[in-house]
Amino acid sequence: MSYQKFFNPEESYSRSEIEALQLERLQATVKHCMDSPFYKERFRKAGLSPSDIRSLDDLKKIPFTTKQDLRDTYPFGMAAVPLDKCVRLHSSSGTTGNPTVILHTQKDLEEWANAVARCLWMVGCRPEDVFQNTSGYGMFTGGLGFQYGAERVGMLTVPAAAGNTLRQLKFFTDFGTTVVHAIPSYAARIYEVMCERGIDPRRDTKLRTLVIGAEPHSEDTRKRIENMLGVKAYNSFGMSEMCGPGVAFECPEQNGMHIWEDYYIVEIVNPDTLEPVPDGEVGELVLTTLKREAMPLLRYRTRDLTRILPGECPCGRHHIRLDRMKGRSDDMIILKGVNIFPIQIETILMQFQELASDYLITLETVDGNDGMTVDVEMKDLFIDDYGKLQALTREITRQLRDEILITPRVRLVPKNTLPKSEGKAVRVVDTRKKY
Amino acid sequence: MTVHQLSVFIENKSGALVRVLRILKQEKIQLIASTIADTADFGICRIICSQPEKAYNVLKEAGVSVSLCEVFAVELDDRPGMAADAIEIFAREGISIAYLYSFLLNGKGVLIFRTDNAEKAAEVIASNGLNVFEEKDLSRLL
Structure with missing residues (x-):
């Protein structure tokens, strides 16, 4: 035709x-x-x-x-x-x-x-x-x-x-x-x-x-x-x-x-x-x-x-x-078509008393798939129990997913281990293949 | 009836463990026993050492995520089957063990463990006549 x-x-x-x-x-x-x-x-x-x-x-x-x-x-x-x-x-x-x-x-x-x-x-x-x-x-x-x-x-x-x-x-x-x-x-x-x-x-x-x-x-x-x-x-x-x-x-x-x-x-x-x-x-x-x-x-x-x-x-x-x-x-992240602002992630993380205030969002491409990892520092007082730490990780993941509609990989890290630049924390690292 | 154990939260990343051990070395703190279980993202390094309170303070000052807790250290004769007998007592009394590790020290077996019910564990140890190490015993053995 x-x-x-x-x-x-x-x-x-x-x-x-x-x-x-x-x-x-x-x-x-x-x-x-x-x-x-x-x-x-x-x-x-x-x-x-x-x-x-x-x-x-x-x-x-x-x-x-x-x-x-x-x-x-x-x-x-x-x-x-x-x-x-x-x-x-x-x-x-x-x-x-x-x-x-x-x-x-x-x-x-x-x-x-x-x-x-x-x-x-x-x-x-x-x-x-x-x-x-x-x-x-x-x-x-x-x-x-x-x-x-x-x-x-x-x-x-x-x-x-x-x-x-x-x-x-x-x-x-x-x-x-x-x-x-x-x-x-x-x-x-x-x-x-x-x-x-x-x-x-x-x-x-x-x-x-x-x-x-x-x-x-x-x-x-x-x-x-x-x-x-x-x-x-x-x-x-x-x-x-x-x-x-x-x-x-x-x-x-x-x-x-x-x-x-x-x-x-x-x-x-x-x-x-x-x-x-x-x-x-x-x-x-x-x-x-x-x-x-x-x-x-x-x-x-x-x-x-x-x-x-x-x-x-x-x-x-x-x-x-x-x-x-x-x-x-601005600092908006676009991941898998979803618009995400780091403040949304921060707000969720700060509700957990086990966590300190520093976190790092990493966006990366693994096997052709874009994904997000959230590293978050633990507070000084920490739990000597793998089961509880894993449960905490799962709960943070669930709450983040409810907020940003994407399931991130959440990693608990010791305090003072996340990178800081000139006193201001680096919040987002984007290593995806793009542009 | 218990000894101090350091629990150090470390990233699963090269250099993270060395950093902790180097701090202890500088302070001339000696390890008696240590263990790390592995998960994908993080580890908990559990350490029995000389001067645990000092070790705790220097690590904390260095910004390491560390906690100091009480664990049981049951003394056993260095013969086959002694651990089985000891743990059977706890199992019979319904005390579950959160984690456990063991080592030999000066011809004695030592079982380090933590339970969900420390009070009851202490009663069971006393009523069954088990020997436990105190903090000072460990230091003396070094």
Whole structure:
């Protein structure tokens, strides 16, 4: 069957068409933001009114929005529509500090599905494909986000959700899965189990396309996954504050992720000065939503570090391309697609009176799998009993898992054995293969 | 009725044990017996030594995770079967042993152990006429 190249007409807009649409939508968004108690107050304090936004350049007059703003207004203080117009929320994990909430109207969900569908269509997903999603569903946006996007494309969807690799493999072979969404470390795990079971992905499955994202990974990791599974693997970028997946996605050129500028205005700023960085330089990604109803966000500091790739993309799309994420401008850890702040771990550890105050979080790749080890110092007064020490280790592990949704390896270490640098403790060591 | 034992919490990492032993060497503290059980991530080194209180203080000052506790040290004749007889007495009285190690010292067998019920163990030792080492006995034997 032959299909059109672009999923939406906006996808092929020229720069001037994109920018004209952006200005129109920015002005509408700013006006709509006045229905949000948070933004109304913020504009009042800044002495700004929606009519001050006359050009895209005027965006700079608007103060930044931060994750702390989302926490401070938890749960519904940012809403720009009455709650009865909202049909879903997604919330961050964790119970320490305030989590964040993102609200969606029915139209928001439709736009989100459209953006994800556009991404999938771009890399060749078509209605005859079978799409299997190995993301956790529920609050994790990689589940429902890809589900609705894949349905919008018209693919047969297999909402397998996370884990149970043998069952995933059975679905591959029984249902003829052609497209899989998986975090990179899970793609490696799938291959491992295939090898154990004598399954040759090229011979025994119809896998063709892998969507990998939500976890920082290197070009080498992508190549390895492609070679292992005999597929093309495309990098996906999203975050729950911007709905989830569908924000930026690689095209068949596999050279940078097109960010959909009819949905977002992109700025890259120096995280210290908050001034724009010159084109092509790495800085913090700042996004303004252009079509969101329930919870528009103006100049949201994502804390992700990246750069805009210069030049035109041979694929014919003029939406700018983001380079792979280069890290974070805060201390957030992204492990297996889960966002974790060290303070969450610290808060749990400090509840144990047996433990001293120093700890070290190590992120490492072992056999292609990313994992976390938490070393924590014991207090001076310690227990001369292996059974009790092991029970203590298990209890710490359980409580950490409940908080961060990932099971770390917990090691009790003697006091004064963890590294300190210039009096300030090193809390996180990341040796994963990425970027 | 008991002797002092040092329990040192050490990482399963090369150099960790040496560090502890070197501190004791500097203070001219002599080991009488020691044992380490292994787990993947950490070990507890249990030490019977001369001047245990001094040893405890110097290790603590050096920032080592250490505790000082009381363990029983039952004296046995150096003949086959003596340990079996002694432990049978405790088993009969329903006293469970948390850990145990043994060694020979000047022609005598010594069973070091810790129980979950020290009070009852002391009664059993007394009523069965078992010989136990006191702290001063150990030092004298060195």
